[in-house]
Amino acid sequence: MLFTVLSGLITSSLIVPFGRFLKTKWGFILAFLPVLLFLYYIKLVVPISQGSYFVQSTAWVPSLGINLDFKLDGLSLLFTLMITGIGACIFFYANTYLKGHKYIDRFFGYLCLFMSAMLGLVLSDNMLLLFIFWELTSISSFFLIGFNNDNADSRKSAMTALSITGLGGFFLLAGFILMGNIAGTYNITELVGKVALIQQHPLFPLIFGLVALGAITKSAQFPFHFWLPGAMKAPTPVSAYLHSATMVKAGIYLLARFSLILGGNPIWTYSLMIIGGITMLYAAFHSLFRTDLKGVLAYSTISALGILVFLLGLGSKEAVIAASVFILVHALYKAALFLITGIIDHETGTRDLTVLRGLRKVLAPVAIAGFLAALSSAGVPLTFGFIGKDLIYDATLQSDSQLFFYLTAAAVLTNILLVSAGFMAGIKPFAGKLPEQFDHVHLPYKSMWIPPLLLAVLGIIFGCIPGLIGDWIAGPTANSILAQQEVFHLKIWHGFNLILLLSAITIVVGTLVFISNQPSTKKLAWIATFDKISPENIIKVCAQEIVLFSAFFTNKMHNGYLRSYLLKIILFAELLIGYQLYLGGPLHIKWETLSPVSFYEVTTVCILIGAIVLTIRTSSRLTAVVATSVVGYAICLIFVFYSAPDLAMTQFTIDTLTVVLFVLVLFKLPSFLNLANRRTIIRDAIVAIIFGSMLSMVALRVLHEPTTTNISKFYGDYAYVLAKGKNVVNVLLVDFRGFDTMFEIVVLSIAALGVYSLLKLRLKSSDKE
Structure with missing residues (x-):
């Protein structure tokens, strides 16, 4: 497992010297890296489906509890197969999509780095190791989202994504450290055996909040969802990979992995249900108003992620099974739709739904892929989406909560809106009459349209033969999340029941919404009028206020004058020392314990005081340096008097070197500019006297310890x-x-x-x- 994680990192580093080969016809060879990784993990499906799991541990920084601990079970296997399988499609697709781009080698370097980071994240069995890969996904995605760095919007989107996910990563690290300190281990498997210790600790609500913040920022949950639509400025292969199967699913993986440790309590259940419920409804509603294909897919992705958080919040067996299936359902049809959008944009030069139509006549295979992916997203029978949707309804109807009716209604309403969004992305650009402006459009190279068609067809195959996924993938995934060993069989037909009725209502009403909802700039402008109260705008206003405060603080505290810095440092030190002296109580000096003062010591102290007075009163820099050196040499003599000649020699050497440096620096500078007034001199003198008095009191306290x-x-x-x-x-x-x-x-x-x-x-x- 360690080698599979490092393979992408090694390949990414090799692209630096050998990246020029990616600009030739041999560039497609790089795509075989995820293919080989996929084949390696696919051979482990059978043993894992039979209840086995694989672990690997390598000592790294054992003194800090950080080891290269990896674990492959049902949950991590699902994600590794998505990362490598869909990744292989993306690699082949991107090689043609970006053909001729001057930075294509750089792009694949970032992509390999990101793939390795995701593999490391889902395979890590150590919290701190998981966090390292977590942050590496944020960093590599920053470069991918901002790949078109000559575009200001791309740079801004990359910064927004990094800021939101980076902030969530900070909270996540804090939660991990608290959890590790309480449990005495950072190993995730060992944490499962200490659930009671963690959940009964007074800091448990804080731990859950910190971990949840990390997950919901990464998975674009309300109110941190706005970074994902902005990230659509990235090239389409990036959107397809990061926002369908990998990066945004990292937060889902985190919640699923830690559900055994942090779940099973009201805080977990109600928090995730509320966050997921709001997100899935809010984003599904917003998808109806988008006129950009990527915008529709972005908001429908946010809604799908909200459904997954909602299901993990429910936490029942049925909900976990539904989440395990829907993770793959969404990855397949959403990656296909993203790739189809990229083809449309690549060939027509636009993603505007108000002008796109009739493309089936010139992009027939792409239209077939879009139609199949749209059917799966709508949950039409004999598609994988149909099974996923039915499992969601089954989970809400069998919920132990008394609110099961409202939970089911929210799920139905969300899916109705997602049916319309899926049809807008997968069917609308291909239906109707072909405009004259698109007569020149032609089918791209096979490596672009075969990957989305393959993903869409898999959605049909898995829908017709659900046992392939239920027995080998979804079942082991659910068992890993629930820590049990049960057999889950997915079926196409469960008879005429309420779930089938809700599914039919969803498809029919969703189709009617699609037919009646025609994308237009007027509706987009209308929804834009609410931007002032949107989470994005509120967070931006808060960020601007923070910037203004930072500027004010910087101008006041960091004005560029050394004397100002010294004054503030000394004042702060006085506050701390004074507080500690106050806590220590009154000072009782035992004079009999002090050694008698000799004539040599008095003489040396008098010389030291005279040198200090000369230093602060002279107008010559050179004289001040010499006087300062006298202070240092006087301290050397005191060390000699107290039988520390080695310390005196060290002090003497350092003082001499410092004086030489000062002389070299100050020799050619002009005389002092006496800008200080009497008031400033008195202020500085008071501060210095208080500081010296406090240090003397500290020294007297130390003598009595x-x-x-x-x-x-x-x-x-x-x-x-x-x-x-x-x-x-x-x-x-x-x-x-x-x-x-x-x-x-x-x-x-x-x-x-x-x-x-x-x-x-x-x-x-x-x-x-």
């Missing part, structure tokens, strides 16, 4: 044994805290380069002015 020498004893005992050094301070700096010292050296090196650049800088007289 019990002394523990475990750490210092360890360093003293092992400085020579482990690091072969007799100077303990140097060993600390170079060995035990070597990384700290390394980064300090890097900072000093960068500063030295900056100093050298300034010294070598030769400005023209005009630049100086």
Whole structure:
């Protein structure tokens, strides 16, 4: 499993040096990568359908609980087959769709990266590993959505998608960390055995909220749904892959995978039912007003995702079976419709439903694929969609909730609207008389129209022989979600019953809505009048306010003056130290515990104070540097008095180096500009005196704390044994805290380069002015 995940990453990296071959006639070879991966996973269908599962674990960062843990069960198998199977169709399709594009190699690099990220996500059995792949899908989809980066709308859509899904990923990580800390493990399989511990914890509502936020943002649920229609600016292969079978289904996968851990309680049930119910009705209604083919498909996709969240919220056995089937039903017909839309756009140059019609005469195979996909989306008998729709109605009717009537009514209404949307996308462009402007349209190359036709035909085959999916795919998927071993048989015919009646009503009324609803710009303009109260606009207004506040905060707190930064840092430190001193109670000084003060110490402190006074009063930078060095050397003497010569030598070396750097930097600069007024000087003096007093109080408190020498004893005992050094301070700096010292050296090196650049800088007289 690890190799299958890494294969796409390796291929993506190899495209950098060898991508030029993708621009030749051999570019189609890359499409065999998902084909081979599909064949690898399809051979595991039989053992998994018999109740087996496969695990693989490789140590990665065990100290943090992060291991390369992978698990293949019924749920992950369903998604791997969709990712690789539909992915293979997309690869073949895109090779022709983007033929001649100057960045086609870059496109396939992003696509391989995304495919690997999705495989890693659905196979991960470690929460932190899952999160890594979760974020990788967001990053790779950002590049895919914004592939046409010379288009401002594409860039904006990519940023919106990344912002929404990235924000959800942040909340998801927080939920995972809380869950892992409570359960003591990040392994998902082990978490299933600690359900009671997690759900009985006081933080459980917060954990559920964080995980749910991550899932609903990724799966475009209300009110975060608006990023998905915007993402339609991406090339059609991207829309077909990301928004039918992969990225938007990642949130569905997450909810399904964690239903055993977080589900089975009112918080889970009612939250997901409400969110999914609102989303499926809202988006299905909006799909009726779109005139762009991709817009219709985008909103119908959001509605379908809402149905899946709604079913997972119900959580019953019937609902889980319905969700397991509908995931594949939707992936097949929606991917086909997206690819058909791409063909129409590629050949006619438009996706406008107000002008598209009669294309069956010039795109016959594409029309057949559209017709079959539309029938499946409508749930017509002998299609896979018919079985999926019946299972949804069965789930709502058998719900334990007293609201089963309203749940069923919501499902019926949603499906009626989706019937119309499916017919708009799959039938309307091909029906009617062909306009003269489309007489030149011709059938594209086979690699473009065979993939959608294949997907549409599979929707019919699975509808006629549902046992292929029920016994081998959907059944094991439902068993993985429910953690049980039952046999589920999908049937075409269940007799004359209420479910069949509801299905007939759905098809008939949905067809009437399709016939009566003619897409027009007037209706689109009417629905646009409500944009001011739309979630997208509200979130954008909030984002603008955040930007304004950020600008205000930046201008006030980061004004570019070093003295301002130092003042704010010291004030904040004073608040923290003062609060801790307040919690510590009054300070009782035991004078008898303090060592007597010698003449040398008094003299050294007087020199130190004099150097400080000279530093703050001089108008010469060079004098200030020299006086500052005196302060450092005085501290070195104090270290010597207290028997720390190694520390004194280290301090002496650092001070000397710092003084040299200061002199080099400040040597050619003019004298001080005395811009500070008396009020500023008094303010700074008060702040400095308070800070110094607080540090003195801290030092006195430390003197009265019990002394523990475990750490210092360890360093003293092992400085020579482990690091072969007799100077303990140097060993600390170079060995035990070597990384700290390394980064300090890097900072000093960068500063030295900056100093050298300034010294070598030769400005023209005009630049100086």
